[in-house]
Amino acid sequence: MGDYRRIADRVAGDIASGRLRPGQQLPPQRVFARQRGIAGSTAGRVYAELVRRGLVVGEVGRGTFVRAAAAGPYGQAIVEAATSAPVNLELNYPSAPGQSELLAPALAPLLRPDVLAEALRPAPATGTAVAREAVAELLATPTWRPDPDRVLFAGNARQAIAATLASLVRPGGRVGVEPLTYPLVREIAGRLGVTLVALAADGDGLRPESVRAAHRTAPLSALYLQPTLHNPTSVTTSEARKHEIAYVVRELGLPVVEDRIWSFLHPDSPAPLAACAPGLVHVVDGLSKRVAPGLTVGFLVVPEGRVEAVGAAVRSGGWSAGRFALEAGVRWMGDGTVGRLVAAKRADAAVRQRLVGEELGGFSVRAVPLTYYAWWELPVPWRADTFTAAAAAHGIAVTPGTAFGVDPKVTPDAVRLGLASAAVPDLRRALRTLASLAGGAGAGTPVRGGRIG
Numbered sequence: 069m070g071d072y073r074r075i076a077d078r079v080a081g082d083i084a085s086g087r088l089r090p091g092q093q094l095p096p097q098r099v100f101a102r103q104r105g106i107a108g109s110t111a112g113r114v115y116a117e118l119v120r121r122g123l124v125v126g127e128v129g130r131g132t133f134v135r136a137a138a139a140g141p142y143g144q145a146i147v148e149a150a151t152s153a154p155v156n157l158e159l160n161y162p163s164a165p166g167q168s169e170l171l172a173p174a175l176a177p178l179l180r181p182d183v184l185a186e187a188l189r190p191a192p193a194t195g196t197a198v199a200r201e202a203v204a205e206l207l208a209t210p211t212w213r214p215d216p217d218r219v220l221f222a223g224n225a226r227q228a229i230a231a232t233l234a235s236l237v238r239p240g241g242r243v244g245v246e247p248l249t250y251p252l253v254r255e256i257a258g259r260l261g262v263t264l265v266a267l268a269a270d271g272d273g274l275r276p277e278s279v280r281a282a283h284r285t286a287p288l289s290a291l292y293l294q295p296t297l298h299n300p301t302s303v304t305t306s307e308a309r310k311h312e313i314a315y316v317v318r319e320l321g322l323p324v325v326e327d328r329i330w331s332f333l334h335p336d337s338p339a340p341l342a343a344c345a346p347g348l349v350h351v352v353d354g355l356s357k358r359v360a361p362g363l364t365v366g367f368l369v370v371p372e373g374r375v376e377a378v379g380a381a382v383r384s385g386g387w388s389a390g391r392f393a394l395e396a397g398v399r400w401m402g403d404g405t406v407g408r409l410v411a412a413k414r415a416d417a418a419v420r421q422r423l424v425g426e427e428l429g430g431f432s433v434r435a436v437p438l439t440y441y442a443w444w445e446l447p448v449p450w451r452a453d454t455f456t457a458a459a460a461a462h463g464i465a466v467t468p469g470t471a472f473g474v475d476p477k478v479t480p481d482a483v484r485l486g487l488a489s490a491a492v493p494d495l496r497r498a499l500r501t502l503a504s505l506a507g508g509a510g511a512g513t514p515v516r517g518g519r520i521g
Contacts, residue, residue, distance in 0.1 A: 072113040072114045073117060074115040074453065075110070075114045078456075079118060080118070081122050081445065081453050081457040085313070085466070086158070087467070093131050093132065093350045094115070094131065094132045094133070097112055097438055099520050100115075102144075102258075103472060104476055106475030106476075119132075134495070149276045154465055155490045155494045156490060157464045157465060157466050157487070158465040159468045160298050160355070161357070161488055162357060162440055162488035162489075163360070170405050170409065171360070174452065179234055188391065189391050190388060190391065191221065191389050193220045195219070195220070198217070199219075199221065199394055199398050201353065202397075204219060207328075207351070207353055209337040211343060214351070215372075217375070218370050218375060219368065220379055220393075221388070222366035222367075222388065223329070223370070223390065224365070224366045224385055225356060225366040226252055226256070226366070227382075228354065228382075229252075229253065229352050231368070231378060232259055232370075232381070232408065235378045236289060239260065241263070242288050242289055243263070243265065243288065244283075244292075245291070247267065248300060248301060249292065249475065250292075252388070253465075257302060263512055267279060273312055274295075274309075275317045276309075276312045279291065279389075280316060280320070283320055283322070293326055300442075300443045300472055301434055301508060304338060310344050311344050313344075317344055317348050318347075323342060324349045325348065326349050329352065330440075331354070333410075333414055347371050347372065350368060350369070350374070350378070350469070355397050357413075358410055359405075363392075363397075365389045365390075365394050365494040368382075393417070413440075414438070420495060421438075422440070423487075424485070427502075428444065430507075432444070432447075440486065440487045443484055446482055451471065452480065453468055456468040464498045464502060467483060471484075485499075485502075
């Protein structure tokens, strides 16, 4: 009986932290049950418990929706001090000082009526020749440069992942992933009717023998991997390990989706897995983290002979890039703006990681100075869901480890801290509060730093 309440607690934590927003529809109960690896009757109890708590509302014929929060006093948002808002360590969109001033000049020419008319037309998945060359130059490493003729575009990196998987895997297929993976890949897999299979990993990334073992159990259709600055663990796979993985995928003829969205933060620019297995690896990247989430483009570098199939998936899914965003991105790449933003964000990430070291130095935290996230393995007796809820009660949103875990039977008692979105003083204050909370302060015990918000 208690199991369904624990699951309801996790959903409640998602609502409290803002990960599930007012008005957002929950999946049908049968889909929820499949995603969580629970019985349909248990899913029904979870939804009933959420209704009982007043967190969701069920509408016959439409579904179950997150209930809107009670309205505050009229005008409150206008007069509240900025520091009263919760600190969000869940969202993770870096912004460099002076970013808007850097971006604005490239947009001005696009606003001329003659240029704007062209920029507002739909963009094909292949973009333009100029855009393909610009992206090939942007993504190049000292030992690898993509062929511009194999570059495609989507609205963002998430859509690029969805299009690639849709082009590779039929409904009912199995996709191998690291045991901790990008949460939205779970959502994409659910929509595509694809099963994610948790493979084994260690401090050097994916273990190649686990790919063979999973493939022997039941054939895999593809892999989805993050070999460079893995989110949430920050692991970067060594060159030797990448060659071992490449050997296995070539042996099995197994296509790979390689997510490099955070790789721009790595100063050594390690080559992608695609350099070792170019005929099988599809590289996904984009501008959302390098530039800004509001005007972004996703990139795809596909193996030879795959342009038509992946391009068709982009079109059929409605995942095409906007031409205005594409034109802006090309200008930012060409005038050096993206390069300046990357340098600024690398320095900013280092500052924020120093705060993690200073405030959470006594805990088990996995991170490197290059990244905007930290994986915090919580001290006993904390569970990820209860710590997330406790943090939310103190005005701090964090992501529970369950959001990244693939195997529902393995629940990591950890949280991911996204370091990019909060102002640096707020980040330090939030980390200090979380450290005090994790160190033993609970209900009825004052927490050093108090409530954030």
